[in-house]
Amino acid sequence: MSHAQTLPIPTLGQRPGELSEELARHGRTFEAWFPARATGGGSAIELYFAPGRVNLFGGHLDYNGGPVMPTAIDRGTFIALRPRADGRLTLASTFDSAVCEVRLEALPDQRTGTWADYPLGVVRELAARPGLPAAERGLDVLFGGNLPVGAGLSSSASICVGTAFALDRTWGLGLANEDRVAAALAAEREFVGVRCGIMDPHAVGLARPGHLLWLDCKDGSYDHLPIDFERLAIGVIDSGVQRQLARSEFNTRVEQCAEVFRVLGPAVPGATVLRDVPLAVVEAHASRLEPVLLRRARHVASEVERTFAARAALETGELERLGELMLATHRSFRELYECSVLELDVLVDAAAEQSGCFGARLTGAGFGGCVVVLVRAGREDEVLEAVQARFEARFGRRPLGGFFRGDEGPRVMG
Numbered sequence: 001m002s003h004a005q006t007l008p009i010p011t012l013g014q015r016p017g018e019l020s021e022e023l024a025r026h027g028r029t030f031e032a033w034f035p036a037r038a039t040g041g042g043s044a045i046e047l048y049f050a051p052g053r054v055n056l057f058g059g060h061l062d063y064n065g066g067p068v069m070p071t072a073i074d075r076g077t078f079i080a081l082r083p084r085a086d087g088r089l090t091l092a093s094t095f096d097s098a099v100c101e102v103r104l105e106a107l108p109d110q111r112t113g114t115w116a117d118y119p120l121g122v123v124r125e126l127a128a129r130p131g132l133p134a135a136e137r138g139l140d141v142l143f144g145g146n147l148p149v150g151a152g153l154s155s156s157a158s159i160c161v162g163t164a165f166a167l168d169r170t171w172g173l174g175l176a177n178e179d180r181v182a183a184a185l186a187a188e189r190e191f192v193g194v195r196c197g198i199m200d201p202h203a204v205g206l207a208r209p210g211h212l213l214w215l216d217c218k219d220g221s222y223d224h225l226p227i228d229f230e231r232l233a234i235g236v237i238d239s240g241v242q243r244q245l246a247r248s249e250f251n252t253r254v255e256q257c258a259e260v261f262r263v264l265g266p267a268v269p270g271a272t273v274l275r276d277v278p279l280a281v282v283e284a285h286a287s288r289l290e291p292v293l294l295r296r297a298r299h300v301a302s303e304v305e306r307t308f309a310a311r312a313a314l315e316t317g318e319l320e321r322l323g324e325l326m327l328a329t330h331r332s333f334r335e336l337y338e339c340s341v342l343e344l345d346v347l348v349d350a351a352a353e354q355s356g357c358f359g360a361r362l363t364g365a366g367f368g369g370c371v372v373v374l375v376r377a378g379r380e381d382e383v384l385e386a387v388q389a390r391f392e393a394r395f396g397r398r399p400l401g402g403f404f405r406g407d408e409g410p411r412v413m414g
């Protein structure tokens, strides 16, 4: 393998080119990095794409068993691979000089501490599944993409689900969608060691073009709800605030919600997750919770109600109502779940003042990162420009933003 330089990580401000052309270019980069060699694996290069995701409703509900409404976005991970017949696996990225080279029959038990842990975790999940004979499973793989990394658009789920999809095809595993999602989730939780919820890999793996995914995180059932792109556009604006606290604060929220459920769960017959505890029960038992736990409980119970209301508003085409619900969610994040920061609040407030905007809220876990903005179709540039100007006047720098279409999910690109 030979490569001189890694590429800069894409930003939200860049408008991506035609996907098929970007993938074809990625294929050429692969050829430059991995010149055809005498490993007997043939010369055909396979190309794959897996999207990122943005969550519109159901904030911090997945690990509480509640409903969530994310959509896959039309930017994501590019994967180019070529089989090799010596049982070896090479994982490389256009964004990082760390390369992972392993033998498939001796996969490491310990994570490497690099980006490659994400695809390696998926390889570990799938390597023992029946399919192509083990000796023929060697691969050279190059990852790249047009998704900003670390912006809360789930580049990790994109790379994990994309890897599961690519391995399924190239190793002939015959997996169902749900199996690929489960392998991606297990890789992140068990190998990379992130305590992530189930939403992200489902949002990527079960995507349908032009639709939001309605995922019930209690029983795993799901459904697809059409988004009227004739009337609205989904924008994302990056506060530029690094999410340093996100990991530890996220884990604290997971523990606090578990504690709330230990206290209030027994008050609701048959309750198995915090989502089963309605707001009325939270209020009736308010004195039994520490103030901080009461705020968390109020967020979760009210967010469950808002998410059902958002589904109804989407189905009846009440986009103003949908926007109001997003703003109410953001207030709840700010005051009750305490996962917002000033920069995110300024972006949401600035968006809310624009007549071309239905609503906005932070997306992902919060503590920095991006806001998602629902904009009247045709008013995208005007709203983005006004929000950027307001933010710049306050903080002296211009935040980056972009608009997305609902993507169709992982697929073969050549």
Ligand code: GLA
Residues within 6 Å of the ligand: 055, 058, 059, 060, 061, 062, 063, 196, 197, 198, 199, 200, 364, 365, 366
């Ligand atoms: C992060 C997690 C998700 C979800 C969101 C909050 O993005 O990865 O599983 O919990 O935060 O809605």
